[in-house]
Amino acid sequence: MDDHRLFHLFRRLDIRDTLSADEKQALAEAAGNTVQYSAGSDMSSEGDSPDRSQLLIGGMAARYNRVESGDRQITAFHIAGDFVDLHGFLLARLDHGVSAVTDVTVVEFPHVNLTAVTERFPHLTRLLWLSTLLDGAIHRQWLVAMGRLSALSHMAHLFCEHYLRADTVALAAGMSFPFNITQEQLADALGLSTVHVNRTIQELRRLGLISWDGRTVTIHDWERLQQVGQFDPTFLDLTRSPR
Amino acid sequence: MDDHRLFHLFRRLDIRDTLSADEKQALAEAAGNTVQYSAGSDMSSEGDSPDRSQLLIGGMAARYNRVESGDRQITAFHIAGDFVDLHGFLLARLDHGVSAVTDVTVVEFPHVNLTAVTERFPHLTRLLWLSTLLDGAIHRQWLVAMGRLSALSHMAHLFCEHYLRADTVALAAGMSFPFNITQEQLADALGLSTVHVNRTIQELRRLGLISWDGRTVTIHDWERLQQVGQFDPTFLDLTRSPR
DNA sequence: TCAACGCCTTAACATTTGTTAAGGGCGCAA
DNA sequence: TTGCGCCCTTAACAAATGTTAAGGCGTTGA
Numbered sequence: 001m002d003d004h005r006l007f008h009l010f011r012r013l014d015i016r017d018t019l020s021a022d023e024k025q026a027l028a029e030a031a032g033n034t035v036q037y038s039a040g041s042d043m044s045s046e047g048d049s050p051d052r053s054q055l056l057i058g059g060m061a062a063r064y065n066r067v068e069s070g071d072r073q074i075t076a077f078h079i080a081g082d083f084v085d086l087h088g089f090l091l092a093r094l095d096h097g098v099s100a101v102t103d104v105t106v107v108e109f110p111h112v113n114l115t116a117v118t119e120r121f122p123h124l125t126r127l128l129w130l131s132t133l134l135d136g137a138i139h140r141q142w143l144v145a146m147g148r149l150s151a152l153s154h155m156a157h158l159f160c161e162h163y164l165r166a167d168t169v170a171l172a173a174g175m176s177f178p179f180n181i182t183q184e185q186l187a188d189a190l191g192l193s194t195v196h197v198n199r200t201i202q203e204l205r206r207l208g209l210i211s212w213d214g215r216t217v218t219i220h221d222w223e224r225l226q227q228v229g230q231f232d233p234t235f236l237d238l239t240r241s242p243r
Numbered sequence: 244m245d246d247h248r249l250f251h252l253f254r255r256l257d258i259r260d261t262l263s264a265d266e267k268q269a270l271a272e273a274a275g276n277t278v279q280y281s282a283g284s285d286m287s288s289e290g291d292s293p294d295r296s297q298l299l300i301g302g303m304a305a306r307y308n309r310v311e312s313g314d315r316q317i318t319a320f321h322i323a324g325d326f327v328d329l330h331g332f333l334l335a336r337l338d339h340g341v342s343a344v345t346d347v348t349v350v351e352f353p354h355v356n357l358t359a360v361t362e363r364f365p366h367l368t369r370l371l372w373l374s375t376l377l378d379g380a381i382h383r384q385w386l387v388a389m390g391r392l393s394a395l396s397h398m399a400h401l402f403c404e405h406y407l408r409a410d411t412v413a414l415a416a417g418m419s420f421p422f423n424i425t426q427e428q429l430a431d432a433l434g435l436s437t438v439h440v441n442r443t444i445q446e447l448r449r450l451g452l453i454s455w456d457g458r459t460v461t462i463h464d465w466e467r468l469q470q471v472g473q474f475d476p477t478f479l480d481l482t483r484s485p486r
Numbered sequence: 487t488c489a490a491c492g493c494c495t496t497a498a499c500a501t502t503t504g505t506t507a508a509g510g511g512c513g514c515a516a
Numbered sequence: 517t518t519g520c521g522c523c524c525t526t527a528a529c530a531a532a533t534g535t536t537a538a539g540g541c542g543t544t545g546a
Contacts, residue, residue, distance in 0.1 A: 047477070075387065133330045139382035141308075143386060144308045151533075235338035394503075426525095435503075445525085
């Protein structure tokens with residue numbers, strides 16, 4: 001079966017290893033309903049014990065936690081080809097909410113189907129596992145950037161990461177990629193105030209590194225952006241090798 | 244085979260699900276050499292492509308990244324029962340170093356053995372996967388604490404997390420747990436300067452929440468420590484359920 | 487067409503945290 | 517036993533980032 005809904009997922013996995021036709025079919029058979037969420041709505045809430053995981057196939061989503069002050073911390077952005085909550089397959093409860101940043105389309109994977117996949121397809125299981133390991137690697141880079149880089153470097157790092165991730169799933173066009181979020185959402189991801197995010201974006205623009213109209217980011221100087229962000233793509237594990 | 248080296252690992256997994264005797268034996272058979280590292284030495288380096296993973300069975304280790312300024316960011320602390328680099332099983336290259344914080348003992352698991360386990364034991368595979376998902380959940384909490392909590396709350400959160408993790412593997416004694424690290428290492432984990440870490444510890448002491456002699460942390464007021472740290476143990480997934 | 491609203495931008499000022507520097511205590515090694 | 521070194525502690529000052537507030541611009545809906 002050829003499920004066009006899985007295009008971005010296959011592409012993301014194919015870049016890291018080879019998926020057999022059987023494996024692709026198994027994934028397609030594990031897929032369930034297509035569901036839409038409109039921008040701003042919650043795709044899952046903290047404390048949920050979901051019985052399915054959601055593969056994003058269009059739009060952008062964010063995982064977030066709230067703290068007592070009412071502030072929000074975004075811990076991950078997701079684009080087409082990403083599972084937003086594959087970890088919910090094995091974790092008993094979600095420790096965060098997931099919110100649709102733009103209008104979003106997902107394909108649901110019932111956990112019973114995922115369990116069945118893991119019972120019959122060890123190699124495919126390792127690739128799904130890998131998927132969650134990449135999330136973890138990105139978390140670690142965010143920690144490093146948040147803990148030890150300046151606001152300017154941190155933001156540059158995030159733009160580098162997103163460009164490569166978008167490019168991986170054919171969502172980049174030249175040196176541009178869709179980044180249709182508000183400065184407030186970006187602040188929530190960087191752990192900064194909106195005012196300081198604004199200052200920092202101005203600075204990246206002034207340096208001629210990027211432009212961003214609120215919808216699309218264009219990178220004008222990839223080399224210098226990487227330098228400013230101290231960006232090393234190793235953590236994205238973009239090389240093909242047997243897993 | 245009954246491998247006492249795996250005591251803490253079994254305990255950590257048993258708390259979340261049930262391991263069969265076959266599964267325990269499979270893990271024991273996958274285990275290789277025992278290796279020791281002395282405090283301060285590197286257990287693996289950034290960029291390594293290891294052919295085995297290391298299960299910590301004694302002492303404390305830290306994953307860390309260095310930035311250009313020479314500063315270090317610790318992204319995880321590990322205690323007995325934790326794999327320090329199980330993600331290295333599927334990720335082509337390590338994007339961080341691992342350093343022995345104290346004298347450390349590990350059991351090596353050659354990746355070929357782990358692959359064999361995943362080919363024959365789907366449920367055990369899911370438990371190993373779960374192991375790495377817990378790392379990810381902890382990363383997310385660190386992101387939230389680093390991005391949106393004060394230094395005081397962040398530190399309180401870390402102490403809450405470590406108490407529960409130590410307790411899970413029978414390393415806590417009453418309300419005390421081993422925490423044999425320097426303030427500089429703690430600063431590297433919290434993303435703070437050593438001076439500010441010192442100020443913050445003084446404050447936690449002054450509030451009567453903890454004491455710490457550099458080796459052992461004792462929690463004097465668990466309720467208030469959790470409140471100050473806005474700590475909710477959900478993310479540690481401490482409930483037993485089939486995975 | 488116009489009004490309302492959301493978002494971006496900027497300014498002035500506040501606060502937290504970082505930096506530099508210096509002294510002290512404790513343990514380990516000669 | 518003594519000296520050295522590592523680590524903790526504190527102080528004074530500096531810098532990065534947060535807060536509050538206000539104005540503008542563009543999009544959307546009545």
